[in-house]
Amino acid sequence: MLILVSGGSGSGKSEFAESLVTASGRKNRIYLATMRVWDAESARRVERHRQMRAGKGFATVECPAGLERRDVPEGAAVLLEDLSNLWANEYFSPEGGEGGFDRVLAGVEQVAARAGLLVVVTNELCSDGMDYDPATLAWLEGLAGLNRAIAAKADQVYEVVCGIPVAWKGERV
């Protein structure tokens, strides 16, 4: 089962994504954390998410890049948070980001095939004008492409608005 959860900043998408994992009843819960901590603000964000997850039985696995090389236990419930960080780490990597799009997509497909449930959290970033520098625009296009490709494969797709899940594909929960 593959579920894509999107939404804007502060929309409540993470909390909803976590609830999908806990509601699945699967006991082996893996949290694939993609954010690289490099300043006080990112440390605060990570801490906020850690507290939100506390007591929900997740094992946190750092995965800022290289999802396609990551092995997950068969049948586990996996929460990937989030696609835009993973894609940024691949795209803006010091090695040049060549082939990053295909690596991310292959990683999602492999984890989804092995896990019992994969919930991918992504971001809606393309609804606020597109007046950005070429590198950011290319990254945005890549993210939109990944969102489309994963949504096409997903069993369910949700957009979270003000904490309310709007079902775009699959059964409404």
Place this chain on the structure above:
Amino acid sequence: MILIIGGAGQGKLDYVLRKTGYGPDQVAHTPEEAKQKPVFDGLEQWPHLDEGELLAANPEIILICDEVGCGVVPVDPAQRAWREAVGRLCCRLAARAGRVERVFCGLPMTLKGETSWN
């Protein structure tokens, strides 16, 4: 309380005025005014609103807020914090609202609340 959200320029206030028959002079633009008026527009300018105080004074108010979190995360830390605060405020308000609608290109979509209004 009813919460109306949507991107800038989508027709949220027009929709509310059309639906309710209220005029522009019945629309509040500050939290103080909002205690006395039936509609509060521009909530996104007040990310640190004390919603408990407002709703105690005016439990049936219609709140209108821009959705501001759907773009690239801004470089400016204050802009980032503002977007985040507006988003969290809307999550809290949506949880308390009897009705939540999202206006897109002038068209309303009900996100919460089964019964019709006005």
